[in-house]
Amino acid sequence: MDYSQMCPKYELAIELLGKKWTGLMIRVLLDGPKRFKEIKAQIPEMSDRILTERIKELEKLDVIKRNVYPEKPVRIEYELSEKGKALEPVIKAIQFWGEKWV
Amino acid sequence: MDYSQMCPKYELAIELLGKKWTGLMIRVLLDGPKRFKEIKAQIPEMSDRILTERIKELEKLDVIKRNVYPEKPVRIEYELSEKGKALEPVIKAIQFWGEKWV
Numbered sequence: 445m446d447y448s449q450m451c452p453k454y455e456l457a458i459e460l461l462g463k464k465w466t467g468l469m470i471r472v473l474l475d476g477p478k479r480f481k482e483i484k485a486q487i488p489e490m491s492d493r494i495l496t497e498r499i500k501e502l503e504k505l506d507v508i509k510r511n512v513y514p515e516k517p518v519r520i521e522y523e524l525s526e527k528g529k530a531l532e533p534v535i536k537a538i539q540f541w542g543e544k545w546v
Numbered sequence: 547m548d549y550s551q552m553c554p555k556y557e558l559a560i561e562l563l564g565k566k567w568t569g570l571m572i573r574v575l576l577d578g579p580k581r582f583k584e585i586k587a588q589i590p591e592m593s594d595r596i597l598t599e600r601i602k603e604l605e606k607l608d609v610i611k612r613n614v615y616p617e618k619p620v621r622i623e624y625e626l627s628e629k630g631k632a633l634e635p636v637i638k639a640i641q642f643w644g645e646k647w648v
Contacts, residue, residue, distance in 0.1 A: 447576045457648055462568075
């Protein structure tokens, strides 16, 4: 790989992933579709407001999808899109590094 | 891998890596030891003050090493430690994802 010059795609990718809470949310969603409260349960320090904001951002970026099930009461779940699921090797690499070096 | 609960080591790892500029600096240093100005050359938008701050943080975390060569004028280079070099799979995974999806 050529590390001798910066790559704009890398810059954008790390900007997305490095944003506070985003890397945690993606890890949670690798476990499968989750409701708002289920995401919160794994990241309790994140406020509802910020979680709502991040969900919207990640939907816009096509990293997560919002599924609405017309039950009573309505059930809403969030899941990783194909683009989001493709982040699994990144999340795994961070996990493995963390386990060894943190 | 178990995604059903958050892992504190993962949290710390992504906090380190996700901090603004850090992920770019590590990518630059994967190219080999670099002087201050050589790091800046690949990340021109980062101020000298912030680069100095980040270098100190990453030295403290044992991610980078500072080498001083007693030449005239003194030459100072920064390079990844073993812990820092171990981040290469993470950087590569981000790069590959970026190339495909950004």
